[in-house]
Amino acid sequence: MTHLRFPVMVHGFFDMGDFSQGAQAAVDQCTHALRVALDRTAAQAVQLGRRGGSDLDLTLTPEEEQFRTELRAWLEKNHPGPEPEGAEESFQFRRAWQRRMQQDRYAGLTWPEEYGGRGATLMQSAIFNEEMVRAKVPSAANVLGLVMGGPVVIAHGTDEQKRRFLEPILSADEIWCQGFSEPDAGSDLASLKTRATKVDGGWKISGQKVWTSFAHNAKWCMLLARTDPEAKKHEGITYFLMDMDQKGVEARPLRQLTGESEFNEVFIDDAFVPDENVVGKPGQGWMVAITTLALERAGLSLGSAVAIKIQLRELAEMIRELGKDRDPAVRQKFGELCVKAETMRLNGARGLSQVIQHGVPGPEGSLVKIQWAEINQAMTEFAVGVRGVEGLLTDTPWSYRLLRARANSIEGGTSEIQKNILAERVLMLPRLR
Numbered sequence: 001m002t003h004l005r006f007p008v009m010v011h012g013f014f015d016m017g018d019f020s021q022g023a024q025a026a027v028d029q030c031t032h033a034l035r036v037a038l039d040r041t042a043a044q045a046v047q048l049g050r051r052g053g054s055d056l057d058l059t060l061t062p063e064e065e066q067f068r069t070e071l072r073a074w075l076e077k078n079h080p081g082p083e084p085e086g087a088e089e090s091f092q093f094r095r096a097w098q099r100r101m102q103q104d105r106y107a108g109l110t111w112p113e114e115y116g117g118r119g120a121t122l123m124q125s126a127i128f129n130e131e132m133v134r135a136k137v138p139s140a141a142n143v144l145g146l147v148m149g150g151p152v153v154i155a156h157g158t159d160e161q162k163r164r165f166l167e168p169i170l171s172a173d174e175i176w177c178q179g180f181s182e183p184d185a186g187s188d189l190a191s192l193k194t195r196a197t198k199v200d201g202g203w204k205i206s207g208q209k210v211w212t213s214f215a216h217n218a219k220w221c222m223l224l225a226r227t228d229p230e231a232k233k234h235e236g237i238t239y240f241l242m243d244m245d246q247k248g249v250e251a252r253p254l255r256q257l258t259g260e261s262e263f264n265e266v267f268i269d270d271a272f273v274p275d276e277n278v279v280g281k282p283g284q285g286w287m288v289a290i291t292t293l294a295l296e297r298a299g300l301s302l303g304s305a306v307a308i309k310i311q312l313r314e315l316a317e318m319i320r321e322l323g324k325d326r327d328p329a330v331r332q333k334f335g336e337l338c339v340k341a342e343t344m345r346l347n348g349a350r351g352l353s354q355v356i357q358h359g360v361p362g363p364e365g366s367l368v369k370i371q372w373a374e375i376n377q378a379m380t381e382f383a384v385g386v387r388g389v390e391g392l393l394t395d396t397p398w399s400y401r402l403l404r405a406r407a408n409s410i411e412g413g414t415s416e417i418q419k420n421i422l423a424e425r426v427l428m429l430p431r432l433r
């Protein structure tokens, strides 16, 4: 019989002490109902022949438990300490942290061993992300290279590209960015207008990209450009690895709501990319782009349930300190957030089971992306609101998180686009156009 079990991180998930007893009961009830529902769904899916009938059990094996124990000990010994203030200081700090991780092959955990990774399983990768969030270590400096660039080169690149690009990604010697979005091509990415024209030995590229995260620090850009204007929209697109360090490429930082400049406009004027830096075949870049986007979404989901859980604990602490832990309205809202966070975690586990069984993330991953954005935005609004007027005036971590969370329903594909994916590919509703 097929069964789903989700013991990972269940223990202590809502360990909020006395304050959250009411919420705890609601969570327990909801968790139980969800487990029953998920078991039933899985059983039905197998009857329908969609899940292939194989047993699935997410209970950690002794080897996985051992992996967690070793990782925790490693993190305790190697924790880099608090991240410094200031964009450049923080970047250099995270670069040094990534190098430390690389030394013990934690930087490219899921990459095959022959490319400097550990060839970790998906379950180990899930454990890794939980432990990183739990230990509150900073993110790696070259996050887009690790999560998207490297895996894309491994999947679609030539041997020469693997030799040239992979090691400096792991060591953070060369930072990567993703040049997909343009002023008139975001959700509808395939309408991009950046043009690449064939010249001797390579391509000349001109156009504009926008929202390009980390472009100001990047050496390489995963760039989509149109190489055949006559072909159908999704066809004449090519995937380039563009050297950012050349005349003709200018990254202009954009200031965000939070005051940071995490992303940029990138102006490209007759930049050159040699033939050997095309990934896949010319005109077949869309498939490579789809791989990149699937990796991006999976990367956003991993660890996000744990991050929310940790912030809920901090929130419970703050509510107690403010003496609002007996306020029924506060308790109700807090309980509601806990329940939603638990449904998100269970949906994440369901997504993981999908990948374990089928090898690729399913469209269901869009649900976790929507939930993450909604919960994070609701939680940060609530946390700032609970402080009253002071919440808006004080520069607390919560006021920063409130502002940063606005991007969650846009980055990595907007919530509306995720809903379209769910409607068309999970619920099988007719396409709008």
Ligand SMILES: Cc1cc2nc3c(=O)[nH]c(=O)nc-3n(C[C@H](O)[C@H](O)[C@H](O)COP(=O)(O)OP(=O)(O)OC[C@H]3O[C@@H](n4cnc5c(N)ncnc54)[C@H](O)[C@@H]3O)c2cc1C
Residues within 6 Å of the ligand: 177, 178, 179, 180, 181, 182, 183, 184, 185, 186, 187, 188, 210, 211, 212, 213, 214, 263, 407, 410, 411, 412, 413, 414, 415, 416, 417, 420
């Ligand atoms: C913090 C952050 C970091 C980012 N980093 C990068 C990066 O590194 N590289 C990169 O290439 N991009 C990056 N982006 C861009 C991001 O991928 C786009 O912003 C996103 O895909 C939306 O595109 P858009 O901004 O052009 O909005 P549009 O596509 O113009 O959408 C505008 C509005 O219309 C809605 N909409 C559009 N089409 C539909 C539809 N068919 N059905 C229903 N509603 C629709 C959208 O949901 C949205 O509300 C980043 C964005 C953010 C916020």
